[in-house]
Amino acid sequence: xxxxxxxxxxxxxxxxxxxxxxxxxxxxxxxxxxxxxxxxxxxxxxxxxxxxxxxxxxxxxxxxxxxxxxxxxxxxxxxxxxxxxxxxxxxxxxxxxxxxxxxxxxxxxxxxxxxxxxxxxxxxxxxxxxxxxxxxxxxxxxxxxxxxxxxxxxxxxxxxxxxxxxxxxxxxxxxxxxxxxxxxxxxxxxxxxxxxxxxxxxxxxxxxxxxxxxxxxxxxxxxxxxxxxxxxxxxxxxxxxxxxxxxxxxxxxxxxxxxxxxxxxxxxxxx
Amino acid sequence: xxxxxxxxxxxxxxxxxxxxxxxxxxxxxxxxxxxxxxxxxxxxxxxxxxxxxxxxxxxxxxxxxxxxxxxxxxxxxxxxxxxxxxxxxxxxxxxxxxxxxxxxxxxxxxxxxxxxxxxxxxxxxxxxxxxxxxxxxxxxxxxxxxxxxxxxxxxxxxxxxxxxxxxxxxxxxxxxxxxxxxxxxxxxxxxxxxxxxxxxxxxxxxxxxxxxxxxxxxxxxxxxxxxxxxxxxxxxxxxxxxxxxxxxxxxxxxxxxxxxxxxxxxxxxxxxxxxxxxxxxxxxxxxxxxxxxxxxxxxxxxxxxxxxxxxxx
Numbered sequence: 001x002x003x004x005x006x007x008x009x010x011x012x013x014x015x016x017x018x019x020x021x022x023x024x025x026x027x028x029x030x031x032x033x034x035x036x037x038x039x040x041x042x043x044x045x046x047x048x049x050x051x052x053x054x055x056x057x058x059x060x061x062x063x064x065x066x067x068x069x070x071x072x073x074x075x076x077x078x079x080x081x082x083x084x085x086x087x088x089x090x091x092x093x094x095x096x097x098x099x100x101x102x103x104x105x106x107x108x109x110x111x112x113x114x115x116x117x118x119x120x121x122x123x124x125x126x127x128x129x130x131x132x133x134x135x136x137x138x139x140x141x142x143x144x145x146x147x148x149x150x151x152x153x154x155x156x157x158x159x160x161x162x163x164x165x166x167x168x169x170x171x172x173x174x175x176x177x178x179x180x181x182x183x184x185x186x187x188x189x190x191x192x193x194x195x196x197x198x199x200x201x202x203x204x205x206x207x208x209x210x211x212x213x214x215x216x217x218x219x220x221x222x223x224x225x226x227x228x229x230x231x232x233x234x235x236x237x238x239x240x241x242x243x244x245x246x247x248x249x250x251x252x253x254x255x256x257x258x259x260x261x262x263x264x265x266x267x268x269x270x271x
Numbered sequence: 272x273x274x275x276x277x278x279x280x281x282x283x284x285x286x287x288x289x290x291x292x293x294x295x296x297x298x299x300x301x302x303x304x305x306x307x308x309x310x311x312x313x314x315x316x317x318x319x320x321x322x323x324x325x326x327x328x329x330x331x332x333x334x335x336x337x338x339x340x341x342x343x344x345x346x347x348x349x350x351x352x353x354x355x356x357x358x359x360x361x362x363x364x365x366x367x368x369x370x371x372x373x374x375x376x377x378x379x380x381x382x383x384x385x386x387x388x389x390x391x392x393x394x395x396x397x398x399x400x401x402x403x404x405x406x407x408x409x410x411x412x413x414x415x416x417x418x419x420x421x422x423x424x425x426x427x428x429x430x431x432x433x434x435x436x437x438x439x440x441x442x443x444x445x446x447x448x449x450x451x452x453x454x455x456x457x458x459x460x461x462x463x464x465x466x467x468x469x470x471x472x473x474x475x476x477x478x479x480x481x482x483x484x485x486x487x488x489x490x491x492x493x494x495x496x497x498x499x500x501x502x503x504x505x506x507x508x509x510x511x512x513x514x515x516x517x518x519x520x521x522x523x524x525x526x527x528x529x530x531x532x533x534x535x536x537x538x539x540x541x542x543x544x545x546x547x548x549x550x551x552x553x554x555x556x557x558x559x560x561x562x563x564x565x566x567x568x569x570x571x572x573x574x575x576x577x578x579x580x581x582x583x584x
Binding site: 013014015017018019021022025026029030090093094095097098099100101102103104105108 | 326328348351352356358360361362363364365366367371372374375376377378379380381418422
């Protein structure tokens with residue numbers, strides 16, 4: 001008997017890797033996504049960071065603001081928008097329908113378009129974090145929370161991209177259909193929330209980006225960005241007590257986005 | 272020989288209530304291992320809907336479908352590695368090259384051959400690094416076929432595999448499919464080209480309005496169908512042609528199961544009367560004439576008896 005038989009797989013099958021690699025190649029060839037995804041989210045927060053640092057000096061709250069801006073731009077313009085436009089394009093090209101005729105599972109087909117955005121978001125996070133702390137920002141209180149925020153953000157905004165794609169005819173239409181999620185995300189910016197009247201601010205606290213922003217803020221500076229200046233900063237162990245609400249909000253949004261995707265996702269333009 | 276694909280009273284209804292549309296109306300099919308099964312029919316006859324059910328892409332509304340004795344929809348994970356599917360259109364990312372596309376597909380297969388091997392089979396080696404979006408329709412069709420072959424399937428489903436191909440590529444594809452058949456691959460193919468079905472298919476089912484209107488081997492189907500003799504009406508009473516169905520208008524059309532006998536009688540009668548039969552045309556039934564008879568039939572209210580469609584009653 002020979003060592004290989006026809007029925008034994010010659011190698012370990014890795015459908016997700018193959019699909020994600022193809023998505024990455026297509027991402028790289030899409031100039032719009034590249035400029036929006038790489039230049040924009042990294043350049044703007046870092047430029048702001050250096051302008052403010054040169055005028056007022058470096059502080060934990062400046063680091064918080066920089067990270068918040070980066071994460072917002074990365075999640076919207078890299079993660080959310082790339083998933084939305086790539087999945088929509090694949091569907092109108094008939095690629096999703098064709099992939100379903102093969103051996104890849106549904107979840108592998110759906111996760112593959114999230115991978116390029118996730119990789120770029122993670123690399124951008126590493127880059128921005130390295131620059132901010134190399135430029136003298138005070139050490140973070142709890143880096144674990146910052147990591148949780150970025151990972152949860154990638155998951156939620158990817159799923160929202162899949163769900164939004166169900167309502168999006170083609171890549172051009174994505175410019176319009178992306179607006180509700182864009183608005184939802186911007187509502188969670190801490191600088192906006194602190195200017196809102198109480199009722200609206202309470203509502204805005206429940207938006208997904210508000211929860212992410214709160215986690216980032218507690219992790220970076222030990223206090224909420226929306227808290228009054230007199231509030232004292234928490235220490236490492238103290239931060240864990242404060243995160244129940246934002247974590248619960250993120251769980252709710254993850255479940256909601258999963259459910260929206262499960263119900264509305266379309267594989268084929270015809271039906 | 273064993274049965275690879277089998278359906279019983281297979282039905283598929285789209286939509287609900289008043290807008291419900293029954294695309295597949297109770298189909299029974301059996302495909303034996305190693306044969307090529309041709310599914311023919313007009314546009315909207317239900318060929319692609321039937322194929323979707325056989326491939327497990329959609330679940331039947333009622334009835335049963337088995338591939339290798341398994342349900343292709345619910346037991347998809349077990350069935351898929353053994354089948355290759357070529358959809359009717361599209362599904363190739365425009366921005367990837369042919370090789371990149373096929374490497375992506377290869378990565379999803381559990382027992383794939385190499386990309387070079389399938390490119391060789393469909394004769395696209397010299398186009399390997401061209402962007403799919405820059406290819407002609409016929410070339411894309413061959414990439415589609417190459418993808419379906421990558422997983423080394425035991426059963427191939429081909430939805431109009433040569434539509435959009437130039438005549439030379441069409442012949443090349445026929446040769447490739449004939450080679451695959453010789454190597455033991457079972458195939459189900461739909462086509463609009465009757466010569467394609469004649470060249471490739473061992474068994475043929477002609478669908479009409481969601482039902483199988485006629486099925487069997489090419490010979491069965493053609494033999495069960497009457498031949499026709501036609502000529503311009505000579506203006507005097509025609510001879511009696513026993514068992515033939517005669518439609519005498521300005522042009523006479525005779526449907527007969529005894530082409531030679533009736534033709535002999537007619538020609539003898541014409542010679543005896545010193546008449547020339549203008550525009551004389553005599554032909555045995557062909558798949559085309561069977562197909563056209565079925566396609567022209569506007570309503571099929573009850574399930575017809577296989578083999579008797581279009582036959583004189």
